[in-house]
Amino acid sequence: MKCLTSKEMTQIDLTAMKDYNMPGDMLMENAGRSIVAQIEPDIVKRDQIVVVAGPGNNGGDGFVVARELYNRGYRVKLIQTVPNEKITGDANKHFTILKKFGVPIVTSMSEAEHELKSATLVIDALFGTGYVGPMHEPIQSYVDLMNQILAPIYSIDVPSGVSEDVDSMTVAVKATKTLIIEAPKVTAYIETTAPYYGEKTIVSIGLPYAAFHSISRTVWLAPQVQTSLMPRQQFGHKGTYGHVLLVGGNVAMPGAVQLSALGAVKSGAGLVSVMTDEATWPYLQLPYEVMRTSVDYIMNKDFLSKYQVIAFGMGLGIDDQKERMLHQLLEQDVPLLIDADGLTLLGRDLRRLEGRNSPTVLTPHPKEFAMLSGHSVAAIKVNPFSVTKSFAKKHGVFLILKGANTIITSPRGEQIVNTTGNSGLSKGGSGDLLSGICSVRMMQDKPLLSSLANGVFLHGAACDFAIKQAYTPYDVTPTDVAGMLGEAFRTFIE
């Protein structure tokens, strides 16, 4: 499933109309009918349904919904928020039909307030992808009224008032559920706008799939993992699945590399090795399956060439010697994942990324990405897709920006957004576990972008299983999440 900006969605609507001869009023009819099909299981005939319609095509979808529900015998009222002359084009065609059907229309604010207060379901069809902030009166008052009532609100396509240009956002509808047309918009995954959506449901209106091909932003779901996860092979051996080296840990933070090792062991690695300094070994309790390697080998290029992936930085600590280790690894022709303290060391001189022959994967959380990119954390949170894309392209890296909806970006700017996981992952150690999981998937799944997305998906899915089966977001630990990786993998083999 693709994920789009409003501009891209508008372009696809235009392509459908121009290149595929799909009339706009037909698409609107399809949208309205698909939405009614989603709403109908949630309503009964005595419900009082109020549709709040704006001036554009989103309002047009609302006209179809109001007419269709009315025609099926439901009690429906339409709140018209703009004068007749503002309703034009396809929306006006459906407005005319709606009036012929005799759907009751409310135009005054006082009546609208009364209707909204007695509604049992409100359909928000004020604005969709064509909204540009800020919001003005009287529309703002309608939104304020909607946000005060207790009845559920179902928004059509986008909660009205939500915009990619977060700085221009004033008020927006807080939806109970959003019935997203055809494909989710980026605002559904951005921290500042996602909470307005409530529950998300996709409704198809028959737009041609081929029109979405040029969109290089994908929502990663189980079918994508299913097709890209390397199958276990009957005649495979440990060499088939790769040998990963995890470089990290120090006396103060030995647990980080332990969790990475646990993640790697539980994610299908052929062999897992850990490299740390002498002083740290006594504090490590590694899984039995993990091999130990001395930091002295970091200078030995031939020795390092036996690893298919090296992950660097989890609980490593920061000093000049560690920085030299990073520089040595950056010169090694091996896929390299850099996390945590490794990112801080890399941030001292990003030019070190230049000229690498093998892929480099960076796994920052927003604060680490702020340090690397020079953007503020706030700017990253409102614009995560564009800031990560330009950074990944500029530095030729794969980037995993960790968050509630982790975004994975390739050096070419292709992007994947993850939807698994829950607040139980917002804990120290979750990132270390993820590094271990991703390093292993990097050795097995193709292409590399998909392998990283699979790692992120499985990490989140394991925590979702943990919450469903035994734990809560309060008590679940990264170790518990590792224990649930089997449940996540099982989804793809049964």
Ligand SMILES: NC(=O)C1=CN([C@@H]2O[C@H](COP(=O)(O)OP(=O)(O)OC[C@H]3O[C@@H](n4cnc5c(N)ncnc54)[C@H](OP(=O)(O)O)[C@@H]3O)[C@@H](O)[C@H]2O)[C@@H](O)CC1
């Ligand atoms: N064929 C299609 O394209 C299909 C589209 N579909 C549906 O259409 C939606 C997109 O429709 P859209 O492009 O008409 O935009 P929409 O969100 O209704 O708003 C635009 C209107 O709002 C106005 N307006 C904007 N900002 C404002 C503000 N701050 N304050 C006040 N007014 C403001 C703006 O006025 P203008 O700026 O033009 O004067 C214009 O009148 C999409 O989300 C989906 O639901 C489906 O039916 C499938 C087929």
Ligand SMILES: [K+]
């Ligand atoms: K809407």
